[in-house]
Amino acid sequence: MAVEENFDLAHLGAIELYTPRFEESLHFFRDICAMREVERIGDSAYLRCWDEYQRYSLKLTASDTNGVGRTLLRTTSEDALSRRVAAIERTGLGHGWRDPEVGVGRSYEFEDPDGHLMALYYDTEHYVPDDTDRPALKNQASAFPGSGINARRIDHINYLASDVTAAGEFWSDVMMSRESERVRLDEGGYAARWFRFHQKSYDVVYSGDWTGERGRFHHFAFSPDSREDILRAADICLENDIFIEYGPYKHAINQTFFLYVWEPGGNRIEFANAQARLLLDPDWPVVEWSEAERAKGQAWGMKTVPTFHTHGTPYVENQEEIDRAAMEGRH
Numbered sequence: 052m053a054v055e056e057n058f059d060l061a062h063l064g065a066i067e068l069y070t071p072r073f074e075e076s077l078h079f080f081r082d083i084c085a086m087r088e089v090e091r092i093g094d095s096a097y098l099r100c101w102d103e104y105q106r107y108s109l110k111l112t113a114s115d116t117n118g119v120g121r122t123l124l125r126t127t128s129e130d131a132l133s134r135r136v137a138a139i140e141r142t143g144l145g146h147g148w149r150d151p152e153v154g155v156g157r158s159y160e161f162e163d164p165d166g167h168l169m170a171l172y173y174d175t176e177h178y179v180p181d182d183t184d185r186p187a188l189k190n191q192a193s194a195f196p197g198s199g200i201n202a203r204r205i206d207h208i209n210y211l212a213s214d215v216t217a218a219g220e221f222w223s224d225v226m227m228s229r230e231s232e233r234v235r236l237d238e239g240g241y242a243a244r245w246f247r248f249h250q251k252s253y254d255v256v257y258s259g260d261w262t263g264e265r266g267r268f269h270h271f272a273f274s275p276d277s278r279e280d281i282l283r284a285a286d287i288c289l290e291n292d293i294f295i296e297y298g299p300y301k302h303a304i305n306q307t308f309f310l311y312v313w314e315p316g317g318n319r320i321e322f323a324n325a326q327a328r329l330l331l332d333p334d335w336p337v338v339e340w341s342e343a344e345r346a347k348g349q350a351w352g353m354k355t356v357p358t359f360h361t362h363g364t365p366y367v368e369n370q371e372e373i374d375r376a377a378m379e380g381r382h
C-alpha cells in the first residue's frame with residue numbers, strides 16, 4: 052500500500068549536462084529544441100522549456116568530457132524535504148546542505164549508490180517572463196516558442212548503473228518513489244527499473260551498465276505535446292544533422308512514444324510523449340518483464356538498436372569504436 056512518504060518527491064527539477072562541444076550543444080538545446088537561455092555563469096548556460104514554472108531545468112556545462120553532473124529534485128514541502136534528508140543521512144550517502152544558488156533555495160546534496168550526484172530542494176524561484184516571452188494566457192509560464200521542436204518540459208532521467216538492484220532499493224526504500232515496471236534477468240537481479248513520483252508512469256530510471264562503470268548516464272527526455280511533435284522532431288533533427296539513434300516508435304515498457312538522438316556533445320537525448328498513460332492506482336503493482344519478453348522488441352515488434360546497450364556518457368575507452376561495431380553487428 053502506498054504511504055504518505057511515497058509522495059514526498061514532486062518532480063525532476065534540473066539536470067546538469069557536460070559537453071565537450073559547448074557551442075554546438077547549446078545550439079541544439081537553445082535553437083533546435085527551442086529552450087530559452089536565462090543565465091550564463093562561468094562555463095555553464097542555464098536553459099528552460101516554455102511550459103516550466105521554474106527558472107531553469109538544464110545546466111549545460113562546457114567540459115573535457117560528456118555525461119551528467121548533478122540532478123536536482125524538488126520535494127512537495129519542507130516537511131517532505133526533512134523526511135527524505137533524514138532517510139538519506141541514515142544511508143551515509145549524504146554530502147550535506149548547500150547554499151541557495153541559481154533558481155533554487157538551500158538544497159541537500161547526496162549521491163545515489165552508483166555515485167550519481169543529486170540534490171533535494173523545496174524553495175524554488177518561479178520564472179518571470181519578460182516582454183519577449185510573455186504568454187497570452189496567465190496559466191502558462193512563458194510564451195509558446197513556435198520554433199524547432201518546441202520541447203515543452205523535461206520529463207525523466209535514465210541513469211546507467213553498475214548495480215541496478217542497489218540503485219532500485221535506494222529509490223524504493225530511501226527516496227520512497229514507487230516502481231512502475233522492471234526487467235528481471237534470468238540469472239537474477241534486474242536489467243532496468245522505472246520509478247514514479249506521482250501518476251506519470253516514470254520520472255527516474257536505472258539501466259545496467261555493461262561496462263561495470265559507476266555513475267554514467269543513459270539519457271534524459273523532453274516531453275513534446277504529442278506523437279506528431281515527435282515525428283516532426285525526427286524531421287528537424289534530420290535537417291540539422293543531429294544523429295538519430297532509434298525511433299520514432301513506441302516502447303513496450305510504459306508505452307511511451309519515443310525518439311532517441313545524440314546531441315552534438317555525444318549525450319543521448321529522448322523526446323517522449325508520456326501524457327497518454329497515467330497510473331492512477333496508488334497501489335499499482337510493479338509490472339515485471341522477463342528477458343524473453345524483452346527480446347520480442349518494442350511495442351510493435353521492432354528490435355532495440357544495439358547501441359542502446361553500448362552507448363553511454365561519459366565515454367569509456369574506445370566508446371566510439373564500440374558503438375560503431377555494435378551498429379555494424381560486430382559486437
Ligand SMILES: [Fe+2]
Pocket residue numbers: 207209270271272321323
Ligand atoms: Fe526514456
